[in-house]
Amino acid sequence: MIASVLIKKFGIDNELKTIAEKVIASERINEEEGLLLYEKAELSLLALLADHVREKKNGKHAYYIKNIHIEPTNICVYKCRFCSYSRKEGETGSWEMTIEEIIKVVKEALKKNISEIHIVGGVHPERDIYYYAELLNEVRGVAGKAHIKAFTAIELDYMFRKSVKTNREGFEILKEAGLNSIPGGGAEIFSEDIRKQICENKSTGNTWLEIHEAAHQCGIPSNATMLYGHIESYRHRIDHLERLRQLQDRTGMFNAFIPLKYRNKNNELSSLKEVSITEDLRNYALCRIYLDNIKHLKAYWPMIGKGTTQLSLSFGVDDIDGTIEDSTRIYSMAGVEEQNPVLATEEINKMIIDAKRVPAERDSLYNII
Numbered sequence: 257m258i259a260s261v262l263i264k265k266f267g268i269d270n271e272l273k274t275i276a277e278k279v280i281a282s283e284r285i286n287e288e289e290g291l292l293l294y295e296k297a298e299l300s301l302l303a304l305l306a307d308h309v310r311e312k313k314n315g316k317h318a319y320y321i322k323n324i325h326i327e328p329t330n331i332c333v334y335k336c337r338f339c340s341y342s343r344k345e346g347e348t349g350s351w352e353m354t355i356e357e358i359i360k361v362v363k364e365a366l367k368k369n370i371s372e373i374h375i376v377g378g379v380h381p382e383r384d385i386y387y388y389a390e391l392l393n394e395v396r397g398v399a400g401k402a403h404i405k406a407f408t409a410i411e412l413d414y415m416f417r418k419s420v421k422t423n424r425e426g427f428e429i430l431k432e433a434g435l436n437s438i439p440g441g442g443a444e445i446f447s448e449d450i451r452k453q454i455c456e457n458k459s460t461g462n463t464w465l466e467i468h469e470a471a472h473q474c475g476i477p478s479n480a481t482m483l484y485g486h487i488e489s490y491r492h493r494i495d496h497l498e499r500l501r502q503l504q505d506r507t508g509m510f511n512a513f514i515p516l517k518y519r520n521k522n523n524e525l526s527s528l529k530e531v532s533i534t535e536d537l538r539n540y541a542l543c544r545i546y547l548d549n550i551k552h553l554k555a556y557w558p559m560i561g562k563g564t565t566q567l568s569l570s571f572g573v574d575d576i577d578g579t580i581e582d583s584t585r586i587y588s589m590a591g592v593e594e595q596n597p598v599l600a601t602e603e604i605n606k607m608i609i610d611a612k613r614v615p616a617e618r619d620s621l622y623n624i625i
C-alpha cells in the first residue's frame with residue numbers, strides 16, 4: 257500500500273521501485289541496491305524510506321542521555337590526516353590529565369545526575385593497559401551506577417599490544433576494572449586503500465572489527481561509526497556498512513551506529529570541501545535503511561550542529577546523543593559551529609518535540625529513565 261503510494265508520488269524507475277518495495281517489506285537490500293540508492297534516489301524518497309525503518313524500530317521516541325566526555329590526553333602516536341586534535345608530546349596545545357584531575361571532573365559531573373561517562377583520547381605512547389585499568393578502577397570507585405563507556409578500538413589495540421595481551425585477555429582486565437561498553441570511534445572507513453591515504457599506520461579496518469568482535473564475545477557491547485565526506489566514494493561507504501552488518505549478524509551487540517562528518521579546519525586535508533547538509537541527510541537515511549540489524553542511529557550534535565541534528569530526526573535518526581556539558585574538544589578543534597557544546601535537558605526536549613517526536617531520556621543501553 258505505502259509502496260504503491262510511493263511509486264506514484266515519486267514516479268521512480270523500476271530498479272528504485274524494487275528497492276523501495278523491499279525496504280517497505282523489511283527485506284534486506286544488497287550492496288548494489290544500497291549503491292543505487294546513494295547514487296540515484298531523491299532525498300525525499302530516502303527520507304520516506306528511512307523514516308519508515310526508524311518508526312518500525314523505535315516508534316516515536318527520540319533518545320538522549322545525560323553524559324560527560326573525558327579526553328585524558330590528545331598526545332597520540334598516530335597522525336591521521338583528518339585529525340585536528342592530536343599533538344606530539346611537548347607540542348604546543350598538547351595535554352595530559354592525571355587520574356586525580358579526571359576524578360575531580362567526574363565528581364563535578366555526577367552532581368548533575370549524569371548516567372554515562374564517555375572516555376576517549378589520543379593513543380599515548382607511554383600508557384599501557386595497567387594504566388587504563390587503574391584509571392577505570394578509580395573512576396568506578398566514585399561513579400556509582402554510572403555507565404563507563406571507554407576507549408576506541410584504536411586505543412585498545414595499542415594498549416593490548418603494548419602490554420602483550422590478546423584482545424580477550426585485555427577486555428577481561430578492563431571489564432574487571434569497571435568498563436561497561438566501548439564507543440565506536442576509530443572506524444573511519446574500513447577500505448585499506450582509503451586508510452592508506454588518510455590514516456596510514458593506524459590499526460586496520462579488520463583490526464577495528466576484530467576488537468569489537470572480541471568485546472562482544474566478552475559481553476561488552478559497543479557502538480560503530482563511519483567517517484564520511486572526505487575522499488571516500490559511495491562504494492567505500494557501502495563496503496563499510498556491509499562489513500558492520502555482517503559482524504552484527506554474528507554478535508548482535510552493536511547498540512548504535514553514528515555517522516561522523518569530516519570537518520576541514522586545522523588538519524592536513526583542509527583543502528577538501530565539506531559535504532553539504534543535503535549529503536549529511538542522504539547519508540543518515542542510507543545508513544538507516546542499510547543497517548537493518550542495528551537498532552539505533554545517532555546524530556552526534558556537537559559535530560553537525562543543532563539545526564542539522566533536528567532535521568536528521570526525519571531521516572532515520574532516533575538518538576541525538578547527550579547533554580555533553582562542554583566536555584569534548586575533538587570537534588571544536590576541527591572548527592565546528594558548536595565551540596562549547598552543552599545542551600540543557602529543556603533544550604533537548606524542545607528540539608525533539610519541535611521535530612514531532614517524543615523525547616526519551618535513556619541510559620547507555622537504551623532503557624528509558
Ligand code: SF4
Binds near residue numbers: 332333335341455
Ligand atoms: S584520529 Fe585518533 S588515532 Fe588518529 S591522530 Fe587523531 S587522536 Fe590519534
